Amino acid sequence: MRGTAQLPASKSESNRALILQALAGGGQLDNLSDANDTQLMQRLLADPAATEVDAEDAGTVMRFLTAYLAVTNRNALLTGTARAQERPIGILVDALRELGADIGYEKEEGYPPLRLRGWQAAEPQNENATQEDEPIELKVRGDISSQYISALLMIGPMLPGGLRLWLTGKVGSRPYIRMTMALMQHFGGNCRDLGTALEARPGHYQPADYTIESDWSAASYWYAMVALAPAGSHLTLPGLRRYSWQGDQAIVDIMAKLGVDTEFLADGVRLTQTAPTGGFTQDFTDCPDLAQTVAVVAAALNVPVVMTGLESLRIKETDRIFALQTELANFGAFLTEEAEGHFRVSTEEFHVGGQTVATYHDHRMAMAFAPLALRGPITVDSPQVVRKSYPQFWLELEKAGFSVV
Numbered sequence: 001m002r003g004t005a006q007l008p009a010s011k012s013e014s015n016r017a018l019i020l021q022a023l024a025g026g027g028q029l030d031n032l033s034d035a036n037d038t039q040l041m042q043r044l045l046a047d048p049a050a051t052e053v054d055a056e057d058a059g060t061v062m063r064f065l066t067a068y069l070a071v072t073n074r075n076a077l078l079t080g081t082a083r084a085q086e087r088p089i090g091i092l093v094d095a096l097r098e099l100g101a102d103i104g105y106e107k108e109e110g111y112p113p114l115r116l117r118g119w120q121a122a123e124p125q126n127e128n129a130t131q132e133d134e135p136i137e138l139k140v141r142g143d144i145s146s147q148y149i150s151a152l153l154m155i156g157p158m159l160p161g162g163l164r165l166w167l168t169g170k171v172g173s174r175p176y177i178r179m180t181m182a183l184m185q186h187f188g189g190n191c192r193d194l195g196t197a198l199e200a201r202p203g204h205y206q207p208a209d210y211t212i213e214s215d216w217s218a219a220s221y222w223y224a225m226v227a228l229a230p231a232g233s234h235l236t237l238p239g240l241r242r243y244s245w246q247g248d249q250a251i252v253d254i255m256a257k258l259g260v261d262t263e264f265l266a267d268g269v270r271l272t273q274t275a276p277t278g279g280f281t282q283d284f285t286d287c288p289d290l291a292q293t294v295a296v297v298a299a300a301l302n303v304p305v306v307m308t309g310l311e312s313l314r315i316k317e318t319d320r321i322f323a324l325q326t327e328l329a330n331f332g333a334f335l336t337e338e339a340e341g342h343f344r345v346s347t348e349e350f351h352v353g354g355q356t357v358a359t360y361h362d363h364r365m366a367m368a369f370a371p372l373a374l375r376g377p378i379t380v381d382s383p384q385v386v387r388k389s390y391p392q393f394w395l396e397l398e399k400a401g402f403s404v405v
């Protein structure tokens with residue numbers, strides 16, 4: 001493997017920047033993602049009169065728009081795909097109700113679709129505050145999805161006294177919360193991490209320009225390819241930054257152990273194949289979207305990796321633990337829960353030769369297993385799933401020399 005692969009722009013940065021641009025009333029965004037999740041967010045924000053808003057299968061769109069539509073006093077039905085209707089949202093709805101939003105469940109309590117009816121009071125309520133300009137204080141569980149916290153923080157400055165969130169439980173996906181706060185500050189939002197709580201002070205966002213970084217989660221599939229490619233392979237990925245707001249930059253350190261060296265360039269990174277260092281334990285609490293990539297590479301290289309912090313994987317685009325276990329087994333590898341929350345990747349006899357990988361409506365299943373084609377022919381079922389985050393994925397594989405038919 002040699003050459004350069006084009007990455008999509010970060011969908012996480014893009015979808016925050018779009019919400020903040022809408023709340024700020026302007027600003028130029030460059031290099032927005034072509035991911036369906038981002039294109040969808042852009043379309044939905046551009047139609048303020050819509051009474052039915054379909055977030056499809058995009059978690060960030062569903063969660064961020066719940067808060068955004070509420071705070072902008074919209075009357076709308078917010079819905080999504082069948083899977084989106086199985087992904088919980090009760091924690092966010094409870095918090096928004098405490099703030100004064102009028103939100104009802106159309107079907108099952110705690111799940112989309114949601115009926116949004118603006119605020120119960122003309123002004124967002126401030127019952128929990130002792131004085132007019134004090135922030136409303138809320139306790140929010142951090143162990144289900146950080147997207148609820150990001151959604152709340154972004155609307156925090158719009159509330160009369162701002163917002164103070166006390167996170168409870170084990171907080172997952174923390175880097176995504178830090179990314180939210182960094183982008184809020186970029187748009188002139190006043191927010192702080194107080195250690196025990198997160199605070200957004202009241203105030204107006206200011207229009208700001210921002211160039212979105214390339215997507216580190218998408219980069220992980222190219223790291224996987226370099227790890228599995230013939231010796232001497234290397235690859236350049238433009239648009240990635242050394243100082244990134246994306247927690248999935250953790251792939252740099254993880255892949256160093258799986259035999260990929262990263263050199264930061266003026267624009268992007270250059271990956272070079274080295275040798276795996278041996279087994280290790282990796283916590284995915286902060287970077288859940290990397291779990292599938294790492295599981296497949298560890299299995300294929302027969303590196304015993306113990307994976308922890310996978311709790312949120314069962315409520316993503318699919319139950320990713322089940323999907324990984326089922327599909328890895330077809331290649332002679334296993335993901336076994338040996339103690340609570342400790343999943344060991346082990347390989348009996350890894351073989352690639354004509355298997356069909358089921359993708360479970362999950363872009364990351366398709367992209368995580370695709371690098372196995374370096375070891376033999378595979379068929380990836382429903383390949384169009386990649387459009388959620390990386391529509392050009394198969395095209396880029398072809399450009400890199402894969403035969404995609």
Ligand SMILES: O=C(O)C1=C[C@@H](OP(=O)(O)O)[C@@H](O)[C@H](O)C1
Nearest residue numbers: 012060145146147173176289312
């Ligand atoms: O805020 C974000 O942009 C995201 C947060 C993460 O979700 P959780 O917070 O639900 O783990 C991640 O898995 C998702 O792909 C994107």
Ligand SMILES: C=C(OP(=O)(O)O)C(=O)O
Nearest residue numbers: 057058059060289316317
């Ligand atoms: C979990 C993901 O996305 P979301 O939760 O935004 O649907 C993902 O992209 O892996």
